[in-house]
Amino acid sequence: MKQLRITVAGQTFDVTVETLGETCCSAPAPAVAAPAPVAASAPVAAPAAAPAPAPVAAPAASGSGTPVPSPLAGKVVSLDVKPGTAVKEGDQILTLEAMKMNTVIYAPQAGTVAAFNVQPGETVQEGQTLATLA
Template identity: 50%
Template sequence: MQRTFRITVDGRSYNVVVEDLTAPAQPGAPQPASAPAASVVPAAAPSAAAPAPAAASPVAVLEGGGAGAEVAPLAGVVVAIDAHVGQAVKPGDRIATIEAMKMKTFVLAKNSGTVTTIAVKPNDSVETGQVLMTLG
């Protein structure tokens, strides 16, 4: 016995035909020799055009930041800046704290040097790869 269902995934509707393999075969009913057990057929195409690719955000320009840049390892909100301009840091020193999904993550320096600039402040939202500070 086959049944048809309509499901929606990420805003797109699909008509799905499912065959119940546990139901006893009806006598005299033709059985397809090699029909698939289930098939997915897209429903009517949405009338809206596909979204255009996103333009490069200003954050993309900041990603990587060049030599001496310490960047955010994840997207979130800056809770604290744990270093100040003029402070010498070495790899592994805590330089900032970022909160994402109610979890605080300590950002540790990857390079050694002296903090020359700080690009963010507490309560700023940051994206992955955004420059937090630079070391000279």
């Protein structure tokens, strides 16, 4: 067992962690102290993020406009609006299924759905253009 102090978003937590494979001793683990107050300190840099995967090339949309990329790989369940429909930012435009869960895709900005680049039942890759907003 190890005692660790973890700070998350400026809040400190004292925790006890069991190391797997370690034989447990017969003595009880020491009591965990109340979280210590956190003094103001320099901000901690966020851990380096892994580079984003390169987007998969998608069929070009007819005309120009704002592409709506897929946030994940999955299967198109439904197109929830028709091409030519005016949408506001945050309106539901289509639904994907991944790992037996539905993910609703929302319009990233106000506009008109110029075209869908996918059809229900089609498998899509992360980053692939699902629709185009004019």
